[in-house]
Amino acid sequence: MTHALPTQRITVIVGKESTGKSALAAALTGRSPVSTNIQGSTIACETYQTRDDTLIDTPGILLRSDTATTRTALAQLQCHNRILLVVKATHIDDDLADLLPLVAEKQGLVVVTFWDKISPADRAQQVLERWEQASGVKFLPVDARQLRPEQRQQILAALQTLNPFPPQWQAMPAGWQFKPAPTWLEHPCWGRWLAILLLLLPAVAAVWVANSVAGLIEPLIQTGLTSLVNVLSQTPPLLAAILIGRYGLVTMGPLLLVWAVPTVLLYALFLGTYKASGLVERLTVALHPVFRPFGLSGRDLVRVMMGFGCNVPAVISTRACSRCSRQTCMGAIAFGSACSYQLGATLGVFSAAHLPGLVVPYLGYLTLTTLIYTRLTAPKAARSLHNTLMIEQRTFLELPRWSAIWRETQGNLSQFFTNALPIFFGITIFASVLDWLGVITVLAGSIHPLMGLFNLPPDAALAVILASIRKDGLLLFAEPDTLAVLTPLQILTGVYLAGVLLPCLVTALTIAREQSVRFAVGLMVRQAIAAIAFSMVLAWGGHWL
Ligand SMILES: Nc1nc2c(ncn2[C@@H]2O[C@H](COP(=O)(O)OP(=O)(O)OP(=O)(O)O)[C@@H](O)[C@H]2O)c(=O)[nH]1
Ligand SMILES: [Mg+2]
Structure with missing residues (x-):
């Protein structure tokens, strides 16, 4: 007797450049991250495997540009319906305003990376909760370089029950921006x-x-x-x-x-x-x-x-x-x-x-x-x-x-x-x-x-x-x-x-x-x-x- 293999769900990880997509994909699947602190380090889609999901890590989207990498990421976005949207906590208003229109009506969740750079985190957490209620989509804050086991479990569980991004929903701005300090x-x-x-x-x-x-x-x-x-x-x-x-x-x-x-x-x-x-x-x-x-x-x-x-x-x-x-x-x-x-x-x-x-x-x-x-x-x-x-x-x-x-x-x-x-x-x-x-x-x-x-x-x-x-x-x-x-x-x-x-x-x-x-x-x-x-x-x- 043959058993039909359960079909693997494909989830596409999208976000702007250097937002921690690859670090997150690696942390979720236990692979060692090939992270470099350079914008545009991922130049082709890479596949990661969890028990139930195939995760496709895409190159960072660079808005208003004609790079081959951005075209690759947008093509993946068009082809698939399950999205793990990665936004950077430090620039969350810009990231959401630019990316939400691209994922409207697709099933997904939002992982907010660079949470370690945000303070006070509890006030910021309240903003995420408000967005979650307004949109019905989960917002999970993490430091993608050091994903804690319970955060990993949370994200994997959220991938089981994705909700659609509401059409034309705009997040009420959080109002913060944390810029890296200038150097010499x-x-x-x-x-x-x-x-x-x-x-x-x-x-x-x-x-x-x-x-x-x-x-x-x-x-x-x-x-x-x-x-x-x-x-x-x-x-x-x-x-x-x-x-x-x-x-x-x-x-x-x-x-x-x-x-x-x-x-x-x-x-x-x-x-x-x-x-x-x-x-x-x-x-x-x-x-x-x-x-x-x-x-x-x-x-x-x-x-x-x-x-x-x-x-x-x-x-x-x-x-x-x-x-x-x-x-x-x-x-x-x-x-x-x-x-x-x-x-x-x-x-x-x-x-x-x-x-x-x-x-x-x-x-x-x-x-x-x-x-x-x-x-x-x-x-x-x-x-x-x-x-x-x-x-x-x-x-x-x-x-x-x-x-x-x-x-x-x-x-x-x-x-x-x-x-x-x-x-x-x-x-x-x-x-x-x-x-x-x-x-x-x-x-x-x-x-x-x-x-x-x-x-x-x-x-x-x-x-x-x-x-x-x-x-x-x-x-x-x-x-x-x-x-x-x-x-x-x-x-x-x-x-x-x-x-x-x-x-x-x-x-x-x-x-x-x-x-x-x-x-x-x-x-x-x-x-x-x-x-x-x-x-x-x-x-x-x-x-x-
Ligand atoms: N402080 C902090 N650094 C992070 C976090 N996530 C990723 N990084 C760092 O940010 C840099 C970029 O991370 P990547 O995972 O390569 O980002 P990416 O989105 O895959 O980048 P591209 O593929 O170039 O678009 C690396 O140096 C990571 O170590 C985070 O949550 N907090
Ligand atoms: Mg990458």
């Missing part, structure tokens, strides 16, 4: 300078820590390697080429470990802290007027910043950007967000050349050219004064929890070990075999004139090409014979060209998936033309800069 970042004069400093801090700290760590461990590794190289030199020629040749695993691997690992780890820690504390959001607001003339809104800038960790999630998160600036934002990430691998490899090359100070002109030139590139490619509308920030409420600054920072860091580190390392090893093996076969010498001869455009020797071509597959491929520049013949300006030009000529393969594929193959190809052509022009300026005019 909101100072009209030097707020933006502080924001620029904080924006640069992760890069500066990464450079400093990576240099210090490398200074300590590099000599130890080199000593260990000398005896290993002696042993490996006895192996058959092809194997020896793969292991200890110019581009061999043992030759290149330590550079990756010494330079990339500390940089990747540190960037992840910084980004995790900035995101979880809400600092990223404050930086956005402070920097919006600085970057708007270049076609990037503060909201886009956050995504560009996230690209410093890895470009791929940053590109996906542009779904929460306005349609008018989304493509510019993707372009800026692909061109100018030196991901932690790119920066780590760059530091490795500069250090192998005994010129660690080159990182200053490198980052300066990269920033300058990214701004010029964005200015040239952004549509006029994105640069206009009407390109407003699209942030409705300032986020609360929180002391970041170690668990939130660690989640961010762990994700990046596991990507490094499962994704980045194998591809990097693949690149070194590929380059070693080509070198052993003599193909590199032939190839280098044929693209000699091209490299000549940038005043670079033919050997530089391989690093430039392989960096387009993965950014840490530009570590091949650190090959001693290549470095021996390069001037500091040539090293700078080569590393810059390899870094910006094309986005790495995975980023390019992600852009194609998010937009279209045609758009991705167009973006790569534009980027390559700009990179070639900027590299030529650097190569031939660099000594004046």
Whole structure:
């Protein structure tokens, strides 16, 4: 005999951005919340399961906007009849006035988050009770980050017996508004300078820590390697080429470990802290007027910043950007967000050349050219004064929890070990075999004139090409014979060209998936033309800069 399975009820969680929808969904279902204090962190619907309900967590609704994420949330709202409306206690009048018309006549309940920020809570509670009586819909106040067991039970029970939102009901205003306190970042004069400093801090700290760590461990590794190289030199020629040749695993691997690992780890820690504390959001607001003339809104800038960790999630998160600036934002990430691998490899090359100070002109030139590139490619509308920030409420600054920072860091580190390392090893093996076969010498001869455009020797071509597959491929520049013949300006030009000529393969594929193959190809052509022009300026005019 077969039993028909009871059909699962689908309830859609909707609300404005950063109101605690994901935190609530996670708390209701016992999953660990992937909460970041950034507006527009959820970029696609996610499904959570309780015993009786399927909860769909939607991206935050951003009124009067054309973001892909808002369209996704509104589509869910249209398709389903059971709604869990999330409103922020601190901005409850605005949230209800804007959202109640969207849910009228659907079955639902209202969860009021950020209740921990309200005082006195008992007077506020009376307002909720009045609304409950007037509308017939339940209003449940919570701190979504720390849902108490009885609150969880209350919400789950309320989901069993939902009542319809009355048509045309308007809640009598509660009359309170609790705004997050302003910080120095909101100072009209030097707020933006502080924001620029904080924006640069992760890069500066990464450079400093990576240099210090490398200074300590590099000599130890080199000593260990000398005896290993002696042993490996006895192996058959092809194997020896793969292991200890110019581009061999043992030759290149330590550079990756010494330079990339500390940089990747540190960037992840910084980004995790900035995101979880809400600092990223404050930086956005402070920097919006600085970057708007270049076609990037503060909201886009956050995504560009996230690209410093890895470009791929940053590109996906542009779904929460306005349609008018989304493509510019993707372009800026692909061109100018030196991901932690790119920066780590760059530091490795500069250090192998005994010129660690080159990182200053490198980052300066990269920033300058990214701004010029964005200015040239952004549509006029994105640069206009009407390109407003699209942030409705300032986020609360929180002391970041170690668990939130660690989640961010762990994700990046596991990507490094499962994704980045194998591809990097693949690149070194590929380059070693080509070198052993003599193909590199032939190839280098044929693209000699091209490299000549940038005043670079033919050997530089391989690093430039392989960096387009993965950014840490530009570590091949650190090959001693290549470095021996390069001037500091040539090293700078080569590393810059390899870094910006094309986005790495995975980023390019992600852009194609998010937009279209045609758009991705167009973006790569534009980027390559700009990179070639900027590299030529650097190569031939660099000594004046
Ligand atoms: N103080 C306080 N913070 C909260 C509460 N609910 C969520 N937060 C914090 O607010 C931030 C945003 O929470 P999320 O759960 O990501 O909000 P969301 O509505 O899913 O955001 P989007 O998906 O970006 O629209 C996180 O840093 C949470 O820790 C709450 O009730 N009180
Ligand atoms: Mg969310």
